[in-house]
Amino acid sequence: MAYKPKPAPGSRRFSPLKFIGTVVVWLVTAFNLLVLYWLIAAAFKTPIEIFTKPFALPYTWFQRGVPFRNFEYAWNQAGFGEAVVSTVLLVGLATVVTVAISAPAAYALTRFGVRGAGGLTNVIAVGMGVPFQTVVIPLFVVLSKVHLDNIYGLFIVYVALSIPFTVFLLTGFFRSLPDELEEAAAIDGASATRTFFSVMLPLARGGLITALILNAIGLWNETLLAIVFLKDQAEFTLSRALFTFYGAASYQSEYGGLIAGVALVVLPMLLLYVVLARQIITGLTLGSGK
Amino acid sequence: MAEVIFKDATRYFAGVDRPAVNSLNLDVPDGEFLVLVGPSGCGKSTSLRMLAGLEGVDKGSIHIGERDVTEVPPAGRDIAMVFQNYALYPHMSVAENIGFHLKIAGMNKTDREKKVREAAELLDLAQYLERKPAKLSGGQRQRVAMGRAIVREPAVFLMDEPLSNLDAKLRVQTRTQIASLQRRLGTTTIYVTHDQVEAMTMGDRVAVLKEGVLQQCDTPIGLFARPANVFVAGFIGSPAMNLLDFTADTLPSGVGLTPAQRSALTGPDVVVGVRPEAWETVNPVDGLEAVVEVVEELGSDQYLYCKVPNGVLTVRTPGMSPWQRGDRIGLKVKPDQAHLFDTATGDRLPD
DSSP states (O other), rough: HHHHHHTTTTTTTTOEEEEEHHHHHHHHHHHHHHHHHHHHHHHHHHHHHHHHHHTSSHHHHHHHTOOTHHHHHHHTSSSHHHHHHHHHHHHHHHHHHHHHHHHHOOOOOOOOOOTTHHHHHHHHHHHHHHHHGGGGHHHHHHHHHTTSSSSSHHHHHHHHHHHHHHHHHHHHHHSSSOHHHHHHHTTTTTTTTHHHIIIIIIHHHHHHHHHHHHHHHHHHHHHHHHHHOOOSSSGOOOOHHHHHHHHHHHHHHHHHHHHHHHHHHHHHHHHHHHHHHHHHHHHHHHHOOO | OEEEEEEEEEEOTTTOSSSSSEEEEEEEOTOOEEEEOSSTTTHHHHHHHHHHHHSSOOEEEEEEEEOOTOOOGGGGGEEEEOOOOOOOOTTOOOHHHHHHHHTTTEEEOHHHHHHHHHHHHHTTEEEEEEEEGGGOOOHHHHHHHHHHHHOOOOEEEESSTTTTSSHHHHHHHHHHHHHHHHHOOOOOEEEESSOOOHHHHHHHEEEEETEEEEEEEOOOHHHHHSSSSSSHHHHHHSSSSSSEETTTTTTTTOOOOHHHHHHHHHEEEEEEOOGGGGGEEEEEETSSSEEEEEEOOSSEEEEEEETTTTTEEEEETTTOOOOTTOEEEEEEETTOOEEEEETTTTTBBBO
């Protein structure tokens, strides 16, 4: 039998606050799990099942031997197949380019000791506070004038809007790295570029991964800008395709396919988050404490 | 192989009027092990960083060998540095850490591996070459930092308190290893420490700094036997020298001023410095009367902290001596063991 260490005196006492907190946390968790269950179950159901037996396990499509019928419908009829390709390319490239620009910027801002670097960092951080909804119309007007009211323009807007947060996140990382490493690299004869790529960047890996994932999740789910900028169905992202599908599905009562579409949008990012949650949390807290 | 010269080297920090290093003049001959020692904030680390090129030089100049390196960036100075916290690259293996400079310098892979292996064998690290620094003990990390320095075969080694993160026992061992390694390689070495025992045991010469000013630079024996001023007298030696205030006319028995000393005196007051081991214990009536307050028994030695009318004196007696707390003893300075300083200037009076 494993030995159970005795808790510190006093820590066993009943605390009403702790009790309430525990109850609330479990209620929220249970609710979210229920919604998740409902989403996944409904993605395999017929519309009649969805409305008459919302919490039962799906059976009609399974009985007919086509369990993935809804997903097939969303993928083929509603354009999700093409949208997945566009989204993965767009989000992947935008995320990588954002980090590729932000990492050197954050390094220079924190490490070069340039006069005004602190102020400049704050100015960039202010960019996080501007709600992008307020600038959608001017952005669209400007970009349509230069014929960028398409997926390429959307790419530029995504990168630009992601940079403030990413720079802000990465400055925290670079600031937490010890000065001696740079000095050691300088004495070893490494140039500033070499120091950045061979010494500092590998050490900030945790921060870079966190930045990549958070941006990927944010951009994957982004809908408003996609609706504004994308007119050509061939360029539609998943969230944009879902929006169109939603409009069409109401008329055709294709609720099963619609929910399968929602699942296609939600589940990849949920999985990514579950797999990498630990990485993200350490990434967000590093540099804040010691 | 090169000598190191500081010429009036001065360094100011932003917002502070007093220079962190004030007109430092030092001449370190080729192959010497020079220790910079002093209390925290005395400018010893700053001096070393100026030599490394990590800190600018506001006035004066620094030379390594024939070259004026005042404006040369660190990479061009042909130096290697061991940092206090070692500054190993955490994502590189021991071999990559040691070989990083050689890789940047463009040495080919086989030569590099050979050099890294030689350095590793010298430091007993050969079996850890593939490990990451996080998987090493403190002493091993310290040796990797040393390896990174010696593999370069630089003109000068710079060491910034390299032992301060080791535990007491390992520090004593590593102290000897570093000193013997330096003597074997014959490379000029500048070593910074705040520990005067390290300074005395390792250095060919020791430079004592205080508030950015060089107080004295001499061999360990020279510093111990003839401290140039009250600060050095109090700083070097453990336990510290007893410093007693007297006037020129009321000196204790056994201590007297020579005519030369009397004429060199700028005021009426004299500081008499007596090392703990320079006291002779006699009958209370025959010497300075004192009461033993604390007895520290170390086995080999015994330190008595004795109360006298104007303070507390430290006295060193042989280990296992029979003294007890509360004993009355007499203290007398052994012949020619008193150090005399001018109270007004703090300087040593001529011998």
